[in-house]
Amino acid sequence: MPTDDDGVERTEDGRYIVVNGRRWRASDPSIPEKLRQELVNVLMAARRAVRTEGDGARHRVQDAKVALGERGQAWWETVDDEALRVRVAATARSLLRHREGTICPSDVARVVGGESWRERMDLVREVAFALADEGMVQVTRGGEPVARGEGSGPVRIARGENFPE
Numbered sequence: 001m002p003t004d005d006d007g008v009e010r011t012e013d014g015r016y017i018v019v020n021g022r023r024w025r026a027s028d029p030s031i032p033e034k035l036r037q038e039l040v041n042v043l044m045a046a047r048r049a050v051r052t053e054g055d056g057a058r059h060r061v062q063d064a065k066v067a068l069g070e071r072g073q074a075w076w077e078t079v080d081d082e083a084l085r086v087r088v089a090a091t092a093r094s095l096l097r098h099r100e101g102t103i104c105p106s107d108v109a110r111v112v113g114g115e116s117w118r119e120r121m122d123l124v125r126e127v128a129f130a131l132a133d134e135g136m137v138q139v140t141r142g143g144e145p146v147a148r149g150e151g152s153g154p155v156r157i158a159r160g161e162n163f164p165e
Contacts (some may be wrong), residue, residue: 015076028069030114035107039068042094059099059164066090067111087112088120092137092157093164095124102140102156128157135162 009018016023027036046060062071067090069075075081091111095103104123106117113120129148131137138158139146146155 015074025070025074028075028111028114029066030075031111035111036068038098039064039091039111041095041104042098043068043099060094063090063094063097067094084112084120084123085127088124089131092124092128093130096157096163097165098138102158105155105157108157125155128155132160135160137163 010016010026010057011018011023014029017025017026018024027040030165031039043061043064044055046064049057049060065071066087069087072087073080073088079102088108091108092103095107095111105121105128108128109117112124125139128137128139132139132148138160140156140158141153
């Protein structure tokens with residue numbers, strides 16, 4: 001089996017890594033390296049939280065693994081709209097857990113869309129507003145909350161009252 005630059009053993013198609021003879025789904029290779037590393041950091045922090053806080057922190061591991069493409073719909077398959085929405089939401093939550101303040105919707109789009117991330121921007125904004133409807137996040141412009149369909153221009157995503165830590 002081939003190994004990558006980090007010495008990780010992979011299947012011939014690159015879709016799985018092999019650890020102690022067991023296959024595990026590899027992260028989506030289209031995620032820009034800086035964002036991939038950030039999500040790996042989120043995953044490691046979530047795994048530590050499971051050890052110290054117990055099962056109540058497992059949702060953080062799930063979000064990070066879905067964002068990385070290691071769970072949920074396989075990244076090499078034809079994109080299912082609902083699965084993509086789930087990945088967008090998981091990515092937004094993961095990045096918000098890692099960063100202070102707000103995140104840019106384009107970072108979420110870069111994770112789920114790879115080189116064609118611009119095509120995902122409308123969906124990312126749509127999912128952000130759906131999460132805002134649940135109180136999970138807040139969509140802002142210039143630091144002020146903005147409602148769906150309210151004007152145009154760049155927005156940011158912040159944690160909402162019901163954000164799942």
